[in-house]
Amino acid sequence: MSALVLTGTGVGVGDVAAVARDGRKVEIGPDVIGRLEKARRVLDQAAASGQQIYGLNTGLGANLGTAVEGDAGAFQRQLLEGRSGAVGEGLPVDAVRASMAARAAMLSVGGSGLSSSVFVALLDALNAGVHPVMPSLGSIGAGDLVLMTALARMLTGEGEADYQGRRIPAAKALMMARLAPISLAPKDGLSLINASAVSAGSGALAVTDALTALAQQQHAGALTMEGFGANRTILDPRLHMARPAAGQQExxxxxxxxxxxxxxxxxxxxxxxxxxxxxSSVHGALIEAIGQARQAVEIELNAAADNPLVLGDDELVLSTGNFHTAALALAFETLGLAIAQCAAASAARFIQLTGSGRNGLPKYLSPVGGASAGFVPLQKTVTSILAAIRHKANPVMLDFLAVSEGVEDHATQTPLAVAKCAGMIALWRWLIAFELMAAAQAVDLRDGFTLAPRTAALHAVIRALVPMLKEDRPLGIDAEALYAALAGGNWPA
Known part of the structure; x- marks a missing residue:
């Protein structure tokens, strides 16, 4: 796999996913260091001129009016220590790596004023597999700085790191990887943390997973049409040209x-x-929502979202609100609703297949009949999963309080919107597994029925994992086998 070369533009969700999950290396493009050093010079000149620069010679948040004097590096360390307030279960390693890759992509745009040596150190740690232990609770979506302090502190040798599957002191992890802790120049600490990198990185993984799950849902839907004996004229392209709704034709x-x-x-x-x-209408709406979420994530990945922002070409340092990700949060709230709608349709098809018997199918998809339960008890499990998805579909982006003495009186809750969307995808995959099981059983119960070549291949994959139901047995185990294949990357594209 070729390395991802950062140039300040063109980073996609698939690039982040490959770095996070497949160990893809990240390299620095030819113009990036020069861009960073230019911004650093502009920042230093602005500070030397006496300009007030947020987080460099002023306090943060409610301390905005407090001047900072003396050792600027010491203030950056103090800044990190004072904002290390995240708690809770640590983010998975792939989410941490995605956050590191996202922040590196953003920094390569050159608007932070970050010292080039710190940028190099970030990429060295990522490529060496040294990852901060990053608690998951603490960001309200006005930048992810409380979460991102774990990364900045790790690079300085503080806190804990995950290295080679072990949770150890960061200083030891850096030493084992033959890396040195960094020193912080003015604003370096703030530049590392004051961005929505956790939201963007985790969002990239969620979009990647949504695309995969959508393809799997299309497989399940097609096999249901086979097993149900559905009327295929609904797929006539002329019908969808007559109403070209979002994603429907695709x-x-x-x-x-x-x-x-x-x-x-x-x-x-x-x-x-x-x-x-x-x-097609339901899946088309989801295609559109995934596309919107992807666009929103990729804007963040390739943007200078710092506050303050260094405009190198104009030789200016200006305060911004670029870290605020209202559009990103809205995209993932929308994506969550589209997933919930698709999951509800999948659950409905499962109940149609496993009910009293339609289109010649036996009751409960049981080949023995009588008192056999067949697939019908799984309707409860499917309904339970759908309820959990619907619960997560409730919006959160309006749930915030004014903090920092009212200076920070608006938030987006983007990390929570992304996290619940990712949870919905995991639950949705269970429904896809159940639909695949029921559809395969329906096909097997149709005597003399010949599948299309591609649905026949899907049926064979299912039957390699779970056998046909011939008498009542624990079907939850079968669902787990299918879910593992769907979630583990072992399902055919």
């Missing part, structure tokens, strides 16, 4: 391609339930 085309064959079976119904008939 979703319909994918489903059509999964089901294409030389001799399509005659439909068994005139109109199917809405969870089947309107599948």
């Amino acid at each position: 979703a319909a085309k994918v489903l059509h391609n999964l089901l294409v064959r030389d001799d399509a079976p005659a439909p068994t119904t005139l109109q199917d339930p809405l969870s089947i008939r309107c599948m």
Whole structure:
């Protein structure tokens, strides 16, 4: 895998995911160091001229009016110590790596005034696999600085790090990786932490996972259409051209391609339930929401979101609100609602498949009938999972209080919006697993039925993991096997 070369532009969600999960190395583009050093000179000149610069020669937040004098490096260390207030369970290593990669991408734009040696140290730690232990609770989305202090402190040799699967003192981890702790010049500490890198990094992972889960949901939906004997004329492209709603044509085309064959079976119904008939509309809305979330994340990854911001070409240092991520939070609230809608349709299809028997399918998809429970008890499990998804779909971006004596009287709750969206994706994958199981069983119960080539391949993958239900057995175990394949990257593209 080739390295990700930071140039200050062009970093995508897939790049961050590859760094976070696949160990992709990160390198510095040819112009980045010069850009950083130019911004550093502008920052130092502005400070020498007597300009008030937030976080360099002034306090932070409610201490904005307090002048900072004396050892500037000591103040940066004090700044980090005073904002190390995050608590709770540590973020997973992939989320920490995504946050590090996101901050590096943002810094490469050159608006922070960060010392180039500190930027290099950040990339060295990332490439060496030295990761801060980063508690998960503490950001309200007005920048992720309380969370990001763990990264800055680790680079100075303070706090704890995760290295080679062990949680050890940061100084020891740096030494084992043959890296040296950094020293902080004026504003370096603030430059490391005052950005929404946790939100953007975790958002990149969530978008990547949403894209994968969407493809898996399309697989499950197509196999349900096979097992249910659905009317495939709903995928006629002329229908979707007549109402070109967001993503609908794309979703319909994918489903059509999964089901294409030389001799399509005659439909068994005139109109199917809405969870089947309107599948392209539901999936299309999700495609649109994923695209919006992706765009919002990639804007952050390639933006100078610092406060204050150094405009190197104009030789200015100005205060900003660029760290505030209202659009990013809104994109993930929207994505969460779109996921919930898609998950609800999946659950509805499962109940259609496993109910009293439709389109020639036996009751509860049981081949033995009588008192056999078949798949029907799983309707409770599916409903339970859907309830958990619906709970997470409730918006959080308006839940904030004024803090820092009212100086910080608005927030976005972006990290929470992203985190609950990621949780919804994990729950949604369970519903996809259940739908795949039920659809495969329905197909097996149709005598003499021939699948399309691509749905036949999907059916074979399912049957390699779980056998057909021939008599009642614990189906939760089967669902776990399918979920592991869906979530673990072992599902065919």
